[in-house]
Amino acid sequence: MAEALDDLDALLHDAQRAARALAIVPAPRRHAAIEAIAAGIEGAADAILAANAEDLERGRANGLATGLLDRLLLDPARIAGLAAAARDLAALPDPVGEVLRERTLPNGLELTEVRVPFGVIGVIYEARPNVTVDLACIALGSGNAVVLRGGSAAERTNAVLVAAMQDAVEGAGLSRLAVQTIDRFGREGAGRLMRARGLVDLLVPRGSAALIDRVVTESTVPVIETGAGVVHAFVDRAASLPMALEIVLNAKTQRTSVCNSLETLLVHRDIADEAVPALAGALAEAGVAIHADAALPGGVAAAPLGEGGWSTEHLSMDIAIGVVDDLDAAIEHVNRFGTHHTDTIITDDAGAAERFLAEVDSAVVMHNASTRFTDGGEFGFGAEVGISTQKAHARGPMGLPELTSSKWIVRGSGQVRS
């Protein structure tokens, strides 16, 4: 039975008070709280595993897919991984207080724009318990309170994880209300979170395209849209074919279930007769199923496109291959059918590369590199909140600074406006 939504409002007010207190806590004390979370999770391992076993059993009884059950599963090694990830986060530089701009006006007013925490960050996500710990630690690392809404499949696990984290944060001398879960308020609780203007400063959805779509559509609080990746590689007529083979195979097959994996391969018509059979052959040999909407050069066999046509995000060993007339057609295809996540051109023609980099309207545009590099860890951010595919506030991999806002501090000596 979901609790009354009045209680949820009280919880959000608690979170706001905790956030205001946290905003002025120096980084060493916040980092100590994250270290305490790592130790707390290790100490609560038995309780976490017991709760996780309950969730897994209910999941199996409810016919949850094997892939989801695997995401849900915690074992001693994964718990150790959660603690290790928390310790890594505690070692990251503190973004709060960084001076972004400063100037002294002719009248003597001193203006300073500094990074400040957002305040309360809401996270709506699906089965993965690692998000529960990651996002709580990332929030503390950027001075924010966090309100978590996980998937019902992981409800018992998340409840024990959050309780362990709250005890740890309190033990480190901060308010336990800086980390809270609203899972017990059910689906209506998520809806209220999305509309909690004035209480929630930023909402981050993590999960399926359907989840993200619901959050973006229903929310009245600012949202960072993360996620879906209909990712392209364009093999230009001036491409090195061996390099193209290596990049395309890596981008498609190194890991298929992630948003930066390759979904569509476009090949310049001038080299298609040679390149398409070579690329398709190597992909097929690696176990990738080829899809196309027209006959491919060299008689390469292909299944039809997915249900979404050129906008299909397979997240599996499937790829769509298309032949385009020229660079302009490639750019237009990417901008029209892509999700503005990551797209790469493979070419030795510097001019073509620069046009692709400038004109493809995506968070990350690449030249002669695998799309799999779009990742907070690979970019050197240390932590990743997600990959923003919108243009406001943050674009591409989001680290700690992306979970901050700014404020202007104006220091005067009695100035008035004339």
Place this chain on the structure above:
Amino acid sequence: MAEALDDLDALLHDAQRAARALAIVPAPRRHAAIEAIAAGIEGAADAILAANAEDLERGRANGLATGLLDRLLLDPARIAGLAAAARDLAALPDPVGEVLRERTLPNGLELTEVRVPFGVIGVIYEARPNVTVDLACIALGSGNAVVLRGGSAAERTNAVLVAAMQDAVEGAGLSRLAVQTIDRFGREGAGRLMRARGLVDLLVPRGSAALIDRVVTESTVPVIETGAGVVHAFVDRAASLPMALEIVLNAKTQRTSVCNSLETLLVHRDIADEAVPALAGALAEAGVAIHADAALPGGVAAAPLGEGGWSTEHLSMDIAIGVVDDLDAAIEHVNRFGTHHTDTIITDDAGAAERFLAEVDSAVVMHNASTRFTDGGEFGFGAEVGISTQKAHARGPMGLPELTSSKWIVRGSGQVRS
């Protein structure tokens, strides 16, 4: 009769195509287009005045308030002002292409984060025709296409202004579709604009609290919330009373109809017996009506608070005065009842000032300065899109850089992920 919404979708697709072309137009050509707009408006002055006369006549017939009629009014001097403002904008530095971060990864990948235009910026605003020209020029100055939805009261004026601007932009060699109005689609058109995900990259509402609230609530595209200012001054026990008098009078009376004008004066209890009568007396002498929710020291007469209690934004010669027990109570009052716009502390106690600056959760926090300085022009931005009171993307006065996004450019030599 509003045109079919299918035509609006076609218009938004046109805007997106124009935006993609504009994104790679060098700044000098965009600045030339803004100069052409200035000349075009001067050249079309007679047609603009005639259209404006029609709008004014309809406004009078519909019983539009005098203040609104004045906002709507254009005369030769105001038209010259529009052209001059456009020329000022054409002289501002170009934010597009600025390098925000760069690093070379150990594997040799070169990462560069650069400023890029948003793409299509939607603006929903009320009667003022100057917004029509300002926002179109600011959009061009930051490489964006703009889709304007003005108030119906100014529909004829805006139609002539937009046509003149389109002719000017086209004459300067850019697509006239970079500046468009959707006024002819009526209220439903505004609703469609708010939900045009994938076509509109950012939506900026300008106008009343009710308008902004509607846009924030209904939009599924990213919005920058601008506006409402329940602005506070806190006169601390360690304040210089002459400085407090000067700042409070300036912040309240220098211009009352603007969002950075003072609405609430808080006074520390330790000095209230002297300070409240002095401040209230000076305000009353300047013609300001005093409001309070309790008896004020020294028998200062006061009307009740406005309908919104301590959250009332008068935008008139009215002020609420309250006595608070200490700095903590002042900070709590501001965070609870304010709109996170601008708040100032007047004190000679540096420690109290730093606490106020750190703990008041507003876009602009000030020490010993008038709140009237929160303004893009005063901050030296040259242009102002509005004042953001939200924390995502931009906070405080927004200039050209705030109308840009960023993208990551990754340059490689065949790197793949292992």
